[in-house]
Amino acid sequence: MSPAPAHTAAAPLPNARQDLAPRGADLVVRALQAHGVKRIFSLSGNHIMPVYDALLETDIALVHVRQEAAAVHMADAHARLTGEIGVALVTGGQGLSNGAAALFTALGAESPVLLLSGQAGIGELGRGAFQEMDQAAVARPMAKASWMVESAEALGTDIARAIRIAREGRPGPVHLALPVDLLEQRLATSEPAVTIEPPTAPDAQVIAGRLAALLESADRPLILCGPALCTPHGRGAMARLEAATGVPVIGMESPRGVNDPGLGAFAELLAEADLVVLLGKALDFTLKFGAPPAVAASCRFAVVDADPDLLARATRAKGPLLVERVEGEAGSVLAALAASPPAASAPRASWLARAREALAFLPAAWANMRAASGRIHPVELCVAVRDFLARHPDGTLVCDGGEIGQWPQAIVKAQNRIINGVSGTIGASIPFAIAARLARPEAPVVAVMGDGTFGFHMAEFDTALRVGAPFIAVIGNDARWNAEHQIQLRTYGAGRTRYCDLLPTRYDEVVRALGGYGALVTDAADLPDALAEAHASGLPAAINVMIEGVPAPVIRRGRT
Secondary structure: OOOOOOOOOOOOOOOOOOOOOOEHHHHHHHHHHHOOOOEEEEOOOHHHHHHHHHHOOOOOEEEEOOOHHHHHHHHHHHHHHHOOOEEEEEOOOHHHHHHHOOHHHHHHHOOOEEEEEEEOOHHHOOOOOOOOOOHHHHHHHHOOEEEEOOOHHHHHHHHHHHHHHHHOOOOOOEEEEEEHHHHHOEOOOOOOOOOOOOOOOOOHHHHHHHHHHHHHOOOOEEEEEOHHHOOHHHHHHHHHHHHHHOOOEEEOOOOOHHHOHHHOOHHHHHHHOOEEEEEOOOOOHHHHHHOOOOOOOOOEEEEEEOOHHHHHHHHHHHHHHEEEEEEOOHHHHHHHHHHOOOOOOHHHHHHHHHHHHHHOOOOHHHHHOOOOOOOEOHHHHHHHHHHHHHOOOOOEEEEOOOOOOHHHHHHOOOOEEEEOOOOOOOOOHHHHHHHHHHHOOOOOEEEEEEHHHHOOOOOHHHHHHHHOOOOEEEEEEOOEOHHHHHHHHHHHOHHHOOOOEOOOOOHHHHHHHOOOEEEEEOOHHHHHHHHHHHHHHOOOEEEEEEEOOOOOOOOEOOEO
């Protein structure tokens, strides 16, 4: 079953009043149209109904969700997969506070998201208005920028500015509060033009030339790219850069950092490197702050970043070992460096071969991994998902959850992939999967998640059915919050593992009750058929896999 948009309007509705001057809400939707927006993720509410009405005169599809954070997560996934701005629209008060919580995930992923929230009218602020709060202040810590539009005439230009900010430099989410009285206001004069501001472009060629000279001086260099480049398009560009330079180019988007199981034995590479080039990659906890022993004491650093604060942080951390720091847009520099690569060298060719081997490394013991408890080991679950997606190479993998989410990142190599990201927050996988299927309706989506994660947004299976976005949720059900349970085991001992237990709930039956496909799997041998049947059903599906609750892998040569 192919997904269909929730709403499209090819022509004005019969009761449209086209003889009237445009409302503020009309400026909002026309500004979004001018920027190529085709889909908005939303939950309705009093303060945004003028925008809903204005959307009826456009071809923008509206995906109506069941909880506001889900709308923001969907916008985030849409932006990551398509490279377009992802737009979420929520109402005021708790509508905004619910939705703003998901901005933190988008901020960590450097995802260009525009969150629009209705709010109490400007004329009522300070008078005890319905759901009155300082919404711009609520969202500001989790966004690149957040402000309230102050006049109806500014609605279109403020949206253009917000989209530019979200996309330029180091991408990230932006929030705009839209007072309802401005949305309802009729403009006395003709509609102001919407100006699409082109992003400013730094001199990427000059920056690339300086980096190329540095790379030629190193025997064991690494180029590390940040989350904004860990998209399908960005990974293709990274592969081209690696082929052109002969230097290992590695994307980092996991909170596990040097211990990201999706990067194999990366930790040993980092410790051996003599030059680390950070392209839009923050020097932070994911790199152990660039300090020994994670990095050699003599290792030099070069940093290209659009954020001057992050450049200053790198300077403080590395001092004289920071041999190059430049403010620039990482994607443009990446492309320029691939076009003018440094000269090849024999030491670097050997280093690249070693790096590729290390990054692909998986422990041999995983080939025959079985659960000791009679349940299913996460490796067995992921092998089945890997084999399914191998038959659908255009499919999308979504990974979410504390411990279970790490296993598919290591085992399932997919060109199209979304993970919860550097923020480390969980719960986004169901909205991610719906948005992924809407963005790429021709390809299946498999979302591997834990049972804790499933509980965040299970009602969005209703959304998936309404908008025609089938996907397969593979739930690793160990009946606990396993990441925290493992912390208790390591830190306090087996006798003090309390409060993190869940029930072995039949989540497959929950999804069947909502109208989807559900299957319970207690034997690994049944997983391939369950995946095939879920895909063939054409319905949003949940495969409830009873797994052994084991720690996430930390991969080192010779051990896990």
